[in-house]
Amino acid sequence: MGDMWEQLARYRKVKTLVDGSRLLLRPLQKGDKQALVDLFARASREDLEWFRSDAADARVVESWVDNLDYRRVFPLVALVGDKLVGDATLHFGEHYHSHLAWVRIFLDKAYRRQGIGTLMVQSLIEIARRVGLQQLYGEIVTTQPQVIQGFLDMGFQHEVTLRDYFITSTGETLDMAILVLRLVDNAGKF
């Protein structure tokens, strides 16, 4: 088991962007603290609504780095030079959820629509397979149909919609699409 996590810590992926710059995907490291704080500090108010905790608060983001433990949360970051432009995470379930994980992703606005989100989620899928997970979940508000479509294109299924599962800072409730990717098909097994 130790070997598997050491190998995952060395996970790398590169991609050349349309402007010719080089994008690197690798697991978040302790030294990325300021770059990660900066990424969320650049996020718009609307984007910050999608987070479970207040990512605009540097202390919150710092605590993610301070408590870094790949077995609990596996964060894959995207870098262009020294700039951290994306953060995609696998949140592993425990006990009766130990066969699944939740996927979350956030990209700098300037780096969207270039296939980076797709590459990051595909990488997380690869990592989830290596860890031996059976299912991946995504939660996306239904006011973002284009993001839902992106997940469907990667093989996720729209399992169910939870009505009013999400509340905005102004008190508006939104419906949440629960998307699932089954890495192992248990259908038909008793």
Ligand SMILES: CC(C)(COP(=O)(O)OP(=O)(O)OC[C@H]1O[C@@H](n2cnc3c(N)ncnc32)[C@H](O)[C@@H]1OP(=O)(O)O)[C@@H](O)C(=O)NCCC(=O)NCCS
């Ligand atoms: C969701 C997000 C990660 C997508 O990343 P991305 O790098 O822009 O996505 P990609 O370029 O790989 O696009 C994948 C597909 O998603 C869909 N898509 C994503 N954003 C879209 C948009 N603004 N308009 C239309 N389609 C969009 C398209 O189907 C796209 O495929 P295409 O480019 O071939 O048409 C990014 O927009 C983001 O960080 N958003 C804010 C946070 C968020 O909503 N997270 C999702 C909840 S976990």
